[in-house]
Amino acid sequence: MTPIDIPxxxxxxxxxxxxxxxxxxxxxxxxxxxxxxxxxxxCSECKPIAAKAPSTSIWECQTYVKDALIKRYASHLAIGDNWTREELEESEFSCKILSGFRESGWMMYEIARDRVNFRGWALSLDGVALDEHWDTSFSFNGLTFASLGRAVDYYRQLYGLDRDFMTSLLNLLGQSRFGYALKLAKLYRTSPSRDKQRLLRELADEED
Ligand SMILES: [Zn+2]
Incomplete structure (x- = not known):
């Protein structure tokens, strides 16, 4: 095996x-x-994950590893979604478990976030560049996902959202308004289907 060039x-x-x-x-x-x-x-953690990836290219492997890391560190990543650094530092957690969370929570979030966001470096073998894969990545709130669909899956699982509803919202609002779509999906999390349909119709009218 030829090792890739390493800056x-x-x-x-x-x-x-x-x-x-x-x-x-x-x-x-x-x-x-x-x-x-x-x-x-x-690293020793990514190697066994990559070995399980059903992929034909190293970039597909990379996507698979990122998805696995997002899953594995979901609770760490959620910290950055639920808190800001200042809120966490100023929180009044006093019991043992929660004061530990206050002290190390943000760091755990940053480590997990940076690992998920790291894009590797451009690949070359003996100075010959390999074709870059088509970049479909999508970023939101400081986190980069392999695709928009992966981001939807992540937040759907995190907040127990209705996937079809979230997808319909994004189709109407566009991915540049992902944050707004997410807010609406959370707001309507426990609403009956007819309320969701009514909202979608109203949004569609507004967009027209
Ligand atoms: Zn690694």
Whole structure:
């Protein structure tokens, strides 16, 4: 396996998550793949995840690893969704568990966020650049997802939202208003279907 070129500042860095790492993940190339056989440096946590990825390219592997990290660290990532750093610092948690949360919660959020957001570096083998994959990533509230659909899934699970309703809202409002769509989906979380339909109709009228 040919190791990918590693820029000086990324020596001993996991290509998937940006954490320090001294492992290697190899992927066989060939006729089914868009790139030749190669290996990327990685950390001990991302390596076994990447090995499970049903993928034909290293970029699909990357997406799979990111999704797994988002799932695994959902509770850490949710901290940044529910709190600001200042709110957490000023919170009056006094019992043992909650004061621990106040002290380390924001750091846990930042570490998980940075690992999810890390995009690796452009791949090249012996100085020859590999084609960049088509970037479909979507960012919201400081977090980058592999796609808009992945972001919808993440918030749907986090807040128990109705996926079809959220998708309809996004179709009407556009992804640039993701935050507004999310607010509405949360507001209507327990509403009966006819109320949701009525809101969608009203929004559609407004948009026209
Ligand atoms: Zn890693």
């Amino acid at each position: 000086f500042e990324f020596r001993h860095t996991c290509w998937f998550c940006g954490e320090p790492g001294n492992r290697e993940f190899s992927l066989k190339g060939g006729s089914n793949s868009v790139h030749p056989s190669l290996s990327v440096p990685c």
